[in-house]
Amino acid sequence: MRTYRELFQAPEFTPLFAASAVQTMASTVSGLALGTLVYAATGSPLLSALSMFGSSFAQVIGATALMSAADRLPPRAALTVLAVAFGLGTAVMAIPGLPVWAVFAVLFGLGLVASLGGGVRYGLLNEILPQQGYLLGRSVLNMSVGIAQICGFALGGLLVNALSPRGTLLAAATLNLAAALVAYLGLARRPARAFGRPSVVVTWRNNVRLWSSAPRRYVYLALWVPNGLIVGCEALFVPYAPEHAGLLFALAAFGMLTGDVFVGRFLPPRWRERLATPLRLLLAAPYLVFVLNPAPPSAAVAVTLASVGYAAGLLLQERLVALTPADVRGQALGLHSSGMMAMQGVGATLAGAVAQYTSPALAMSVMAAASVLVTVCLTPGLRPDRRSDDEIAAAIR
Numbered sequence: 001m002r003t004y005r006e007l008f009q010a011p012e013f014t015p016l017f018a019a020s021a022v023q024t025m026a027s028t029v030s031g032l033a034l035g036t037l038v039y040a041a042t043g044s045p046l047l048s049a050l051s052m053f054g055s056s057f058a059q060v061i062g063a064t065a066l067m068s069a070a071d072r073l074p075p076r077a078a079l080t081v082l083a084v085a086f087g088l089g090t091a092v093m094a095i096p097g098l099p100v101w102a103v104f105a106v107l108f109g110l111g112l113v114a115s116l117g118g119g120v121r122y123g124l125l126n127e128i129l130p131q132q133g134y135l136l137g138r139s140v141l142n143m144s145v146g147i148a149q150i151c152g153f154a155l156g157g158l159l160v161n162a163l164s165p166r167g168t169l170l171a172a173a174t175l176n177l178a179a180a181l182v183a184y185l186g187l188a189r190r191p192a193r194a195f196g197r198p199s200v201v202v203t204w205r206n207n208v209r210l211w212s213s214a215p216r217r218y219v220y221l222a223l224w225v226p227n228g229l230i231v232g233c234e235a236l237f238v239p240y241a242p243e244h245a246g247l248l249f250a251l252a253a254f255g256m257l258t259g260d261v262f263v264g265r266f267l268p269p270r271w272r273e274r275l276a277t278p279l280r281l282l283l284a285a286p287y288l289v290f291v292l293n294p295a296p297p298s299a300a301v302a303v304t305l306a307s308v309g310y311a312a313g314l315l316l317q318e319r320l321v322a323l324t325p326a327d328v329r330g331q332a333l334g335l336h337s338s339g340m341m342a343m344q345g346v347g348a349t350l351a352g353a354v355a356q357y358t359s360p361a362l363a364m365s366v367m368a369a370a371s372v373l374v375t376v377c378l379t380p381g382l383r384p385d386r387r388s389d390d391e392i393a394a395a396i397r
Helices: 004-009 013-042 045-053 056-065 075-093 100-128 131-162 165-186 200-211 214-234 245-266 269-292 296-322 326-357 360-382 389-395
Strands: none
Touching: 004 013, 004 131, 013 045, 013 075, 013 100, 013 131, 013 165, 013 245, 045 100, 045 326, 056 100, 056 326, 075 100, 075 165, 100 131, 100 326, 131 165, 131 245, 131 296, 200 214, 200 326, 214 245, 214 269, 214 296, 214 326, 214 360, 245 269, 245 296, 269 296, 269 360, 296 326, 326 360
């Protein structure tokens, strides 16, 4: 499966794509509204960053306690209920006079709910598509994220100015309910991928199984840490350039979209191992220019170029799938998704804390330097010649 036509001819891929795109747009619109609302109320870069990305911390709890449900719930029902929960939670945050602490309490609850979303969605993708189509399908879902974020930040910026942040949150809640409807009507009813009831014990047992393999550990760390540190840079767009934050977010999404198209559709298989590390370095290096406090046009170029590097995640996810047994791939991909979101929350918190005591520009350059350092340290463990046949055999058991 090498063409987009073949991909969209696969049964159920189109509704999965559409539901994912609409829900991403809803998340983007609500995130911009919340960041604006909290920054206006508190004047704190840290709290503004946490309002946009802090719910990711709850995904750590979800990954360690709830993730076995990703393979043990019927996918259509799970995706529908999750989207409805996000719609209701977003509507609650639009209540006038809701204190900031209550907003963060709702965000924490939504983070717990979201911890299941990635595992269910990407596990279903593995069922819909043949194995050789996973990279293309995952790249197109990433493209839907990029397109939805571009549209969502543009729409969110317009709605915040036209309606108010709280009115924008209600619009985002409506989009989440629309995503639930698309999932319910468009996806086929199918059984869960694994038998048994989800539980904390099963989740822990499978997580230990996944983490026990050295090749998988390196892949997980490379997926989580460099990415999360750079999201910390993005979390400071609002305090760095309040009038241009929506544009910077949209350009970041455009850069990510460009990288996903290149890797998913045009990159030959023989180059995939070679480009994973350069792409992770590209993700961070352009942000080093922020130490010079660049003007908006220069900042826009750096952000766009850097975001192409997010495509490294596709190459690492393909390796993760190859190293994981079929009966826990949903949990493996969910653990990746939740760990990535959790590290994004860590990155946003660290960046916000540094910015609180220095400046947003300096904090962004510090986070970029840390991302480069982590990538360099992880690279030896990701080289194919470091993974013996015995290790790979052990990894997929």
